[in-house]
Amino acid sequence: MQRRRILKMFAVTTAYSKLLQTDWFGTLLAEVAVRPRPAVGILRLNLGDFPALRNDFGSVRIGTSRLSANVPLGLFYPIVINRAPGNQFFALNSECTHAGCAVPAFNRSSNSSACPCHGSRFGIDGRVINGPASFPLQQYKVGFDAAGTLTIEIPDWPHEVVGSRVEGSGALKPRFRLKFLAFANLEFEVLFRASLAAGWNPIPFSLTPDGPADRTVFAGNDDFTEVYVERATDVGFYAVAIRIEQV
Ligand code: FES
Structure with missing residues (x-):
């Protein structure tokens, strides 16, 4: 690719x-x-680069390295970015809180991100819909400006x-x-x-x-x-x- x-x-x-x-x-x-x-890591995205995020319930998963067996090859887990109605964005650490597999982007038809390892499902804001995970995905602070730039803060960078x-x-x-x-x-x-x-x-x-x-x-x-x-x-x-x- x-x-x-x-x-x-x-x-x-x-x-x-x-x-x-x-x-x-x-x-x-x-x-x-x-x-x-x-330090806090700052990630800036131009929404224009992500057609999937132009519409409500759109989602992308971005990362710094490829995955192998559902975990990242590099140090950082991918970030799942979800768009909810009302220009609301959620940026989630994709690390599943059950056993650490990376969850995929949000899927509108299932209304969730389903973990590929043991089937935990998470909502658009990262909350648990179905276990075995019992904790939500970590949410990162997100800002969105009129120019269409999303700013995501990643703590402990x-x-x-x-x-x-x-x-x-x-x-x-x-x-x-x-x-x-x-x-x-x-x-x-x-x-x-x-x-x-x-x-x-x-x-x-x-x-x-x-x-x-x-x-x-x-x-x-x-x-x-x-x-x-x-x-x-x-x-x-x-x-x-x-x-x-x-x-
Ligand atoms: S690692 Fe996600 S459900 Fe087990």
Whole structure:
């Protein structure tokens, strides 16, 4: 199946700024807040990318890795996003509360998400309809704006990025280093935006301080990884994003 880059999940943004001639470095949660510990992951979706979510009772399941035997190959369970009447959205951790299989997207004809392992059924808001599960699916906080963007907050997000300036590398342009734990079975890319109001764009990076900045994707290996990006502007924000797809 062709991998489709439909959206990004990014939790922690590392900022480099030279405002007022004063260099500062810091980590931000998404755009504005000082990052709490543990971090909250922010997932933004453009509804236009998901025809199934244009109508009431529509549903999609998205994730950072494929599944094998009903569990994710990578660290994170997929998220089931359901649309209820009245522009109400539910974002649910797909991890079944019975024994941990991933439940599928909501099915309108059965009015539930039915777990493939032992048949538990969950409602559009994650409540238990039928056991053996006895607890609802975990709900994530969801926001929805007039531009059609869904924002989903994922608590206890372990993705952390540390940024630092690179001095004296052999590269022609000054560089910035981003260090993060690249979990296995996930794919990462680096995003940049020149201001808080600007949109994020993927940028190329290098795996060495002075090598060619010509990579766009890094496959995680459960180890700390350093990537190097060129600093094209004095002020800017970088984010390490995990690729997401419909699963
Ligand atoms: S794991 Fe879902 S019903 Fe058992």
